[in-house]
Amino acid sequence: MNQKIKELSRWMKDQGIDLALLTSPANILYLTRFHCDPHERLLALFVPAEEEPFLICPLLEVQRAKEAGWKGEVLGYGDAEDPWDRIRERWNRAAGTIAVEKEHLTFGRAERLLALNPDATLVSVEEKMYELRAIKDEEEIRRLAKAARLADYGVEIGIDALREGCTEIEIVAEIEYELKKKGVQGMSFSTTVLFGENTALPHGTPGSRKLSPGDLVLFDLGVIVDGYCSDITRTVAYRQIDDQCRQIYETVLRAQQAALGRCSPGIPISEVDQAARKVITAAGYGDRFPHRVGHGLGLEVHEFPSMSASNDQTLREGMTFTVEPGIYIPGKGGVRIEDDVVITRDGCEILTKFPKELRVVE
Incomplete structure (x- = not known):
């Protein structure tokens, strides 16, 4: 036994x-x-x-x-x-x-x-x-970290594949094809690539929308390694970005950094959500952040704990979850930045490493 x-x-x-x-x-x-x-x-x-x-x-x-x-x-x-x-x-x-x-x-x-x-x-x-x-051991964390590295690679594949006139679903296909060549067991959920106004849909479905200069591009993807899931979101701009989208991006990044700053043992989960929400609300976009700040991550891409403003359970060493604030403006576009996090003895480690500075892809 x-x-x-x-x-x-x-x-x-x-x-x-x-x-x-x-x-x-x-x-x-x-x-x-x-x-x-x-x-x-x-x-x-x-x-x-x-x-x-x-x-x-x-x-x-x-x-x-x-x-x-x-x-x-x-x-x-x-x-x-x-x-x-x-x-x-x-x-x-x-x-x-x-x-x-x-x-x-x-x-x-x-x-x-x-x-x-x-x-x-x-x-x-x-x-x-x-x-x-909820509490992962060293082997589970090793598998989660490996899955996170492959998720980083998936974003890199997607960005490198962008070209004017390509469709969302074409980029999804390129990401999944290249990851399969790396031997991944499978995707941990349906890969999401959204362009322009479609990025304002938190759970948008990739389709035939073609890429144009000035579009935001949102990647949300994850893979399964030895049964364990990863989940990353990055948002970039294609060739140019207007002032409002730049402001939204910078606000979401600050919100995520604030939430990550509360990720330590003994901290109520509600405070992680509230830290991100406070930044977004102060910037005037509180009603454009409609979801919790994250979710537990492990054998399933959504599992315990729920990283919501109503969850007063405390973080414990070995917990793994996502931190993913977002702002979504209908008809305009949206930004979400998501990382996979594990609570350590004295803080946290971010397993997903893909850079988060605003990137304008040429």
């Missing part, structure tokens, strides 16, 4: 929980080192409080689970089999309290679980998993 599962088991015993059932691929990867997208098939990790855990997965994934480093029992099932029959054979004892991922476990699977344990009470394991995953 690995250390992470031992920590989960200790918590279960303290809480009087007999069994934990994990079905989300991210949590299973965290606890077993095995990543699998099972599609509609059942993938589940059973963690009894007093016994060894076991994994159930499609038969075609059994070998990969073992090769990934999972040392525990693996139950495989074929497409013509009912996996719950295999589970019933393996787990034939009563469980009074079962911890599940309430935001992930489907109603149908909850019914099947309760059919095996008719008198069981379901409780949530998600908060405990958030807590465990």
